Amino acid sequence: MVVAGIDAGSTAVKLVLHDENRFGFWQRPSGWSPGETARELLQEALTAWGRTKEELAYICGTGYGRVNLPFLDSAVTEIACHARGAVHLRPGVRLVIDIGGQDAKGILVSSTGRVIDFVMNDKCAAGTGRFLAVMAHALGMEVADMGACIPGSVEAQPQPINAMCTVFAESEVIGLLNQGIDRRAIIAGLHQSVARRVSAMVARLGAPGPVLFTGGVARNAGVRAALEKALGCPVEVKEQSPFAGAIGAALIAREKAAG
Amino acid sequence: MVVAGIDAGSTAVKLVLHDENRFGFWQRPSGWSPGETARELLQEALTAWGRTKEELAYICGTGYGRVNLPFLDSAVTEIACHARGAVHLRPGVRLVIDIGGQDAKGILVSSTGRVIDFVMNDKCAAGTGRFLAVMAHALGMEVADMGACIPGSVEAQPQPINAMCTVFAESEVIGLLNQGIDRRAIIAGLHQSVARRVSAMVARLGAPGPVLFTGGVARNAGVRAALEKALGCPVEVKEQSPFAGAIGAALIAREKAAG
Ligand code: SF4
Numbered sequence: 001m002v003v004a005g006i007d008a009g010s011t012a013v014k015l016v017l018h019d020e021n022r023f024g025f026w027q028r029p030s031g032w033s034p035g036e037t038a039r040e041l042l043q044e045a046l047t048a049w050g051r052t053k054e055e056l057a058y059i060c061g062t063g064y065g066r067v068n069l070p071f072l073d074s075a076v077t078e079i080a081c082h083a084r085g086a087v088h089l090r091p092g093v094r095l096v097i098d099i100g101g102q103d104a105k106g107i108l109v110s111s112t113g114r115v116i117d118f119v120m121n122d123k124c125a126a127g128t129g130r131f132l133a134v135m136a137h138a139l140g141m142e143v144a145d146m147g148a149c150i151p152g153s154v155e156a157q158p159q160p161i162n163a164m165c166t167v168f169a170e171s172e173v174i175g176l177l178n179q180g181i182d183r184r185a186i187i188a189g190l191h192q193s194v195a196r197r198v199s200a201m202v203a204r205l206g207a208p209g210p211v212l213f214t215g216g217v218a219r220n221a222g223v224r225a226a227l228e229k230a231l232g233c234p235v236e237v238k239e240q241s242p243f244a245g246a247i248g249a250a251l252i253a254r255e256k257a258a259g
Numbered sequence: 260m261v262v263a264g265i266d267a268g269s270t271a272v273k274l275v276l277h278d279e280n281r282f283g284f285w286q287r288p289s290g291w292s293p294g295e296t297a298r299e300l301l302q303e304a305l306t307a308w309g310r311t312k313e314e315l316a317y318i319c320g321t322g323y324g325r326v327n328l329p330f331l332d333s334a335v336t337e338i339a340c341h342a343r344g345a346v347h348l349r350p351g352v353r354l355v356i357d358i359g360g361q362d363a364k365g366i367l368v369s370s371t372g373r374v375i376d377f378v379m380n381d382k383c384a385a386g387t388g389r390f391l392a393v394m395a396h397a398l399g400m401e402v403a404d405m406g407a408c409i410p411g412s413v414e415a416q417p418q419p420i421n422a423m424c425t426v427f428a429e430s431e432v433i434g435l436l437n438q439g440i441d442r443r444a445i446i447a448g449l450h451q452s453v454a455r456r457v458s459a460m461v462a463r464l465g466a467p468g469p470v471l472f473t474g475g476v477a478r479n480a481g482v483r484a485a486l487e488k489a490l491g492c493p494v495e496v497k498e499q500s501p502f503a504g505a506i507g508a509a510l511i512a513r514e515k516a517a518g
Contacts, residue, residue, distance in 0.1 A: 125424050166384075
């Protein structure tokens with residue numbers, strides 16, 4: 001039995017195919033029509049696995065753009081899917097920190113994998129992937145390349161960024177560049193800024209056990225290192241961390257198809 | 260006796276010369292060095308009045324950039340200067356709403372002109388002139404031209420802007436333009452957004468009497484109309500509203516020079 005989980009985020013659509021033996025992972029930038037992107041991605045994935053749409057037992061969707069996916073069998077909240085996917089990726093996880101293209105979430109999970117509480121910021125671009133994308137543009141680089149600059153390494157003593165607001169921080173970064181401040185120090189400061197904002201947000205949840213970092217920004221090793229420093233505890237990242245929501249959706253799809 | 264008041268804002272430096280008989284007004288974009296800009300502006304103003312620097316009895320400064328003005332006799336907080344200037348512009352005023360290039364303030368003034376309480380936002384670009392500047396850029400127009408679009412007029416039924424955040428609202432505006440939504444409706448929606456944010460901020464101060472709108476954004480008739488709607492009361496604007504802080508600084512300078 002094959003099922004699909006789709007996480008239609010603001011920046012990228014993530015798709016997971018799942019059968020008895022394996023998981024498959026695909027992603028693509030959301031573009032102007034996340035619905036169309038998801039449909040194409042699904043076709044590509046099915047072709048790769050040599051399956052047809054008729055063989056798909058269930059499709060479960062989540063994420064910002066799930067309302068634009070008419071072909072879903074059901075849509076599930078992001079919190080439920082992300083928690084489910086995180087527990088699958090890291091059994092025993094207690095705190096999930098998810099930083100996506102335009103939001104950030106903290107999810108407190110019980111020792112049995114149930115959602116106890118969560119906090120979320122989807123109103124302010126600060127502390128989200130969008131903050132980093134705006135800064136990458138100001139720095140004239142790709143956002144994917146920022147992560148290579150890890151705070152604490154010799155070449156990157158963080159330059160503190162005073163402004164919390166994305167708009168004001170962008171001006172600050174331009175000012176720092178004009179002053180000739182090392183670009184790597186600025187990047188490290190930006191990672192610190194994201195980590196501070198997110199760690200302040202999740203503070204009330206506590207971190208009673210393993211912390212897993214998920215979402216697209218989990219690919220950024222600099223933010224991870226800054227989060228560890230801000231939280232004062234290890235922050236784990238799995239290779240499939242950006243797919244946590246889609247994995248959760250696929251697992252829920254399998255349950256629904258079975259039940 | 261001639262005195263000067265300087266309001267070194269993030270966007271523009273405003274200068275007021277004041278003698279027994281009159282006030283004179285000058286302003287210039289702050290540029291990279293507000294201190295240098297203020298010095299040039301002061302020279303220009305003195306020349307226009309046929310005075311020398313030696314004849315200046317006192318220079319009082321305020322605003323974001325006041326720390327960069329080494330030639331001041333004293334620096335005074337923005338709240339004190341804005342309140343003082345507002346009471347001068349509109350005797351009897353009880354609530355001053357000041358929206359500048361990158362902050363917004365509400366000041367509650369007693370019937371005798373003393374500051375009772377104030378609220379301020381200088382952390383988030385939403386609800387400030389910066390929000391409008393970012394949107395003007397997205398709309399491909401000058402921020403000074405946005406004000407001509409007054410909500411409530413037939414051609415400008417506001418298109419609601421859902422995102423409060425400047426960064427997310429910018430994306431929303433670009434999306435609305437791509438959908439072919441009338442630019443004037445978008446502008447009216449943006450004015451509404453600023454007015455809602457600022458009116459929510461000043462709500463706890465109340466408006467026990469006349470309301471005066473000051474700061475650079477007071478030139479925008481659309482924001483003024485939207486503020487009147489959001490507050491449910493008249494909002495006055497004076498020709499010299501953008502100079503309120505500098506007028507206050509000049510009046511304080513005269514007192515200090517005299518006392
Ligand atoms: S602080 Fe900046 S990034 Fe955050 S909501 Fe305000 S404008 Fe947006």
